[in-house]
Amino acid sequence: MIVKLFLKVIDAQIRKDYLWVIKKEKGLALRKKVVEKAGKNNTECVSIKVIKTDKSTSKQTSHFKLKAMVQSGKEFYSAYKKADLQLLLKA
Numbered sequence: 001m002i003v004k005l006f007l008k009v010i011d012a013q014i015r016k017d018y019l020w021v022i023k024k025e026k027g028l029a030l031r032k033k034v035v036e037k038a039g040k041n042n043t044e045c046v047s048i049k050v051i052k053t054d055k056s057t058s059k060q061t062s063h064f065k066l067k068a069m070v071q072s073g074k075e076f077y078s079a080y081k082k083a084d085l086q087l088l089l090k091a
Contacts, residue, residue, distance in 0.1 A: 048084045 046069070051062040066088075080088070 048080070048087065051088075
């Protein structure tokens, strides 16, 4: 009887330790994803105001920045409103 109780206690402790390790690993994986995502979001977004005030020839500076955003694989258009995108397409 005592042996069965002892085995149940050990089993419960092992399960508790295992679940704690899994929770810790999940937390580390989530933290890693958050840090990676924060690093990707640090890319500079070219605002419409910057594009309008661009003094370079044919607004090449703004064009190259937009081109870099597109080539980075990020959804660059999510930072703009529909009217802003339509304005970019007309230019």
